[in-house]
Amino acid sequence: MASSSLFAVARRLISLGRRGGLLPVPPYRAVASSSRSNSAEEGTPPARPPTLGSTLWPLGNPCTLLVPEIDLWAAQPRNCLRDVDLRRIVKEMRTRLRHRQALEVSEWMNIKGHVKFLPKDHAVHLDLIGHIHGVGAAETYFNNLSDKDKTVKPYGALLNCYTREHLVDKALAHFQKMKELGFVFIALPYNNLMSLYTNIGQHELVPLVIAEMKRNGSVPDNFSYNICINAYGTRANFFGLENTLEEMESVVASHYIKGDLRENAYSTLQKAEAKMDKKDSGACSHLISLHGHLGDKSEVKRLWALQMLNCKRHLNTDYTNMLAVLVKFDEIAEAEDLLKEWESSKNAFNFKFPNILLKGYC
Template identity: 25%
Template sequence: MISLQQHAKRILAHSTKPRLRLFCSNSNETLWASNQVLQNRIESALNHKAKISTVLEQWRQQGNNLNPTLVRGILEKLRDTKRFPQALEVSEWMVERKMCSLVPEDYTARFDLVENVLGFEEAEKFLEKVPENLRNESMYTSLLKSYAESGNKDVDRAEAAFKKMRELGLLLKPSPYSYMMSLYSSVGNRGKVDEVLREMKENNVKLDNLDMAKAYLRVGSKREAREMLVRAEELNDPSSYEELMRLYGEAGDSGDVYRIWNLYKKTREQDNDGFLALIESLLNLDDINIAAEMYYSEYALSGLEFDVQIPTMLASGFRKHGMVQQADILMNKTLRNIRFGNKPITPFLEEWGKMGSQVKPSEFRDLIKNLQDSNKLSIALEASSWFCDQKMINLFPEDYADRLDLTEKVLGLKEADKFFDTSIPETMKGYSVYTTLLNMYTRAHQDVGEAEAIFEKMGELGR
């Protein structure tokens, strides 16, 4: 035991702790290369759920350069990674410290953040405080988008905003018209949709045929929508084929979808997105037999990286039509396929779980191991988490040990510790779990005393 403890100390002393990387080198590379210390401090604050504004304030007080371009870059990165509360915090700090003269784009970004974090009512209040000369087309369009997509469908306020855009000469792009048509469509006001279309024509603002088709579909006019799609098809634009298949799936019939699929194959290299569009469209048309034929005769033989969304979608279609046996056969074959991509697999797991007594836990454990061996750790963690939460399966300490190991590798030591303390039943904290815990502390260069305590616990287990 003493020699093991000494060995653990030596390993801990020479280990390095992994760091969550928020800012990658794909953009702002030069900017971030010259501010590596600030980057590290921000990442550390995110890991510890500390305030980003505190980091920025300390950086500034230490006499470091903090220009508006850099702050806006930080805000943009936070938005891109969906850390909206932190992005709003940076935006508020930038205004409070009067970092620069604000431009309309700053207000538009702030409007979107307020809506994401605090809700639409607060975003409306924020808009009222924005000087009129800084309320640009983008901000009003964001407002219309919110009215169109929100649950309350406030037509009166949307019309007031649309009228204001008209008065200010801001109705120059298709987006505001499109959102108003969407709003009118959602409340069943076909007459207003026609009015918007007429106004667009008068102002020489053109929606493309695909957008026109969507507008007609929103009000249930499938014939007019199909006419627009036929016009779009005449442009022979290969980049539009996936969207055409989906829209024909709403407006046309399986013949339209199959025709576009053949054009797609002639002009583009097949990929998973194309197959998703094809099978989704056929299922929308309730043509389950052709969807199944396309899956088995083309997708299964395509050699593409496996995308679990496709068989999951088809299996759901089978069950919808009462074809339970076909769904189970498909899911069993899919389970044995180890070529999982990087897409979330929870929908597949849930579909697989519907098979009840046919489920073989050993096959699922093999799936987790294959994902680990392929270095698809995030997906392996997703699978392990789902597996451990299923009450229909008898679990072993090794199952929890795998999930603990994956949690540390994907989410970090803090989350792994939390999982160990709160989610692993005491009856499952066997030797394999404590071995995994010790390895975590070794990798993360953590407290030697904690590692020694784990050794002692392992000794108590009789190993």
């Protein structure tokens, strides 16, 4: 009993000695150990080298400078700086509200020439300057841009700076300039103005902005409707609130159409029409457009006849909308008749009409 326990202790000591490198490992054990190690290494994928993003994300302290880390990472022979990765890092840092570090990376990639700045890059850079150094510095950056870089995106970024700082006069003047240049064709600039009026407590002006947006042919997005609903709710304007919610049903229908859920789209459009004010020209035009996307000629013509009957005044946007749908259906003869009808309406001339028909001829 004593001898067996002594043997056990001896084996334990020998094993510990070998593990610690104090005693040699027998040849057959070394081969077995080596083969097990190799098989384990073969079964485990090699560790992936750190990316630039994974190197920078942990450095969240705003006081931490990122340029030395980028230079260090780029100095490694196996690492390659790609413009798509640098843009993604700037975008992610803006999302995480790390504006100072995002600006540092943006400045570095511009100065070093790793990324040739496009108007969208200038817009991001301008917005970051506004966050960190204020509107004055953002204006200086904008004014120093070349004419070819002063496109809709940098203009929109400067408008966002004005609205963020509640600079009403500058925002309105800049918005007007954008309209003159033809840069106000999506919901975003209008959303900026509506957010501005909301933040300064002038909720009564929000519906006027969304009405202008629709008159000018821009389609409100979900954010537009959310701002408008909040404005009506703040003022306890329940009539306006209900109308907006009803209008949003047609937005839901458009998503069904995009998802090719035709039955859902038809059902939603029927509900929207049932609640629609028959004298609302804009709502009727929107339904015509949606039925046009569904390819339903009979519904389009029925709604157009309803619009002509109930709406006292027919705007250019009503005619252009219907003309575009007829061209989409390849109903060229009917489109020509509608063009003649528009000419006799005494509405102001608009180049969109002949252009739409010209596309149909092509």
